[in-house]
Amino acid sequence: KPKKTWELNNFDIGRLLGRGKFGNVYLAREKESQFVVALKVLFKRQIGESNVEHQVRREIEIQSHLRHPHILRLYAYFHDDVRIYLILEYAPQGTLFNALQAQPLKRFDERQSATYIQALCSALLYLHERDIIHRDIKPENLLLGHKGVLKIADFGWSVHEPNSMRMTLCGTVDYLPPEMVQGKPHTKNVDLWSLGVLCFELLVGHAPFYSKVYDETYKKILKVDYKLPEHISKAAAHLISKLLVLNPQHRLPLDQVMVHPWILAHTQ
Numbered sequence: 001k002p003k004k005t006w007e008l009n010n011f012d013i014g015r016l017l018g019r020g021k022f023g024n025v026y027l028a029r030e031k032e033s034q035f036v037v038a039l040k041v042l043f044k045r046q047i048g049e050s051n052v053e054h055q056v057r058r059e060i061e062i063q064s065h066l067r068h069p070h071i072l073r074l075y076a077y078f079h080d081d082v083r084i085y086l087i088l089e090y091a092p093q094g095t096l097f098n099a100l101q102a103q104p105l106k107r108f109d110e111r112q113s114a115t116y117i118q119a120l121c122s123a124l125l126y127l128h129e130r131d132i133i134h135r136d137i138k139p140e141n142l143l144l145g146h147k148g149v150l151k152i153a154d155f156g157w158s159v160h161e162p163n164s165m166r167m168t169l170c171g172t173v174d175y176l177p178p179e180m181v182q183g184k185p186h187t188k189n190v191d192l193w194s195l196g197v198l199c200f201e202l203l204v205g206h207a208p209f210y211s212k213v214y215d216e217t218y219k220k221i222l223k224v225d226y227k228l229p230e231h232i233s234k235a236a237a238h239l240i241s242k243l244l245v246l247n248p249q250h251r252l253p254l255d256q257v258m259v260h261p262w263i264l265a266h267t268q
């Protein structure tokens with residue numbers, strides 16, 4: 001049974017783990033149990049000013065009810081006059097974005113990439129079964145737990161399907177599917193596109209539609225204009241080509257991604 005209410009002095013606060021747009025994430029330890037968590041501190045004023053209260057409420061509502069090995073747990077939350085505190089699972093190995101940068105060639109081999117894609121695929125199946133679209137799958141929002149197990153984090157952009165909400169674009173647009181770039185109604189198939197973008201980025205080291213000028217990125221997304229380097233296997237190229245598809249209905253469904261030859265060949 002979750003404890004009724006938590007408060008800040010239940011925790012010893014440790015080092016800063018990272019800075020977010022609305023506040024910071026700290027390592028923390030619950031005093032009685034010595035249980036280590038990540039404490040995400042959000043400032044009410046900034047949330048109010050950016051008019052994202054509903055998004056924060058939704059992140060809390062959605063993530064607190066999810067239970068899956070590849071989804072970061074939101075154990076509980078509390079607030080004071082100034083801040084909202086999210087008590088989150090601690091993933092010791094940090095973001096996939098950071099792990100990618102730390103690779104000598106800034107990319108992963110096929111086995112590691114397929115392992116991450118398979119984990120993400122099983123988490124997305126779990127979410128889609130509950131009519132939840134994540135909408136913001138990208139290396140910055142994926143964390144690595146003990147033994148490097150992938151965990152989807154940051155449900156700030158997740159919504160219940162179907163949704164045609166015009167989203168204010170912030171952060172990278174590299175992962176946006178054509179239908180969202182055009183502000184059209186979108187479905188859970190947006191996550192299939194992002195899965196394809198991520199698969200490309202893990203294997204290549206940069207996003208498929210990357211450009212310094214983000215109008216260029218938009219154009220390349222809408223034309224599905226990407227080039228795969230020579231070193232990518234035919235099987236990987238095939239999977240990517242079945243996910244980076246303009247028509248959302250024609251993207252390879254998650255259950256077929258799970259048993260794609262490239263996934264089966266590179267995961268035990």
Ligand SMILES: COc1ccc(/C=N/Nc2[nH]nc(C)c2C(=O)Nc2cccc(NC(C)=O)c2)cc1
Nearest residue numbers: 017018019025038088089090091092093094095098
């Ligand atoms: C700077 O090196 C780092 C190495 C590992 C971490 C681990 N973070 N682990 C987390 N567990 N649960 C949550 C939530 C987090 C988290 O938000 N981490 C986080 C947030 C923003 C930036 C980073 N930066 C990196 C490098 O991972 C990590 C954080 C920083």
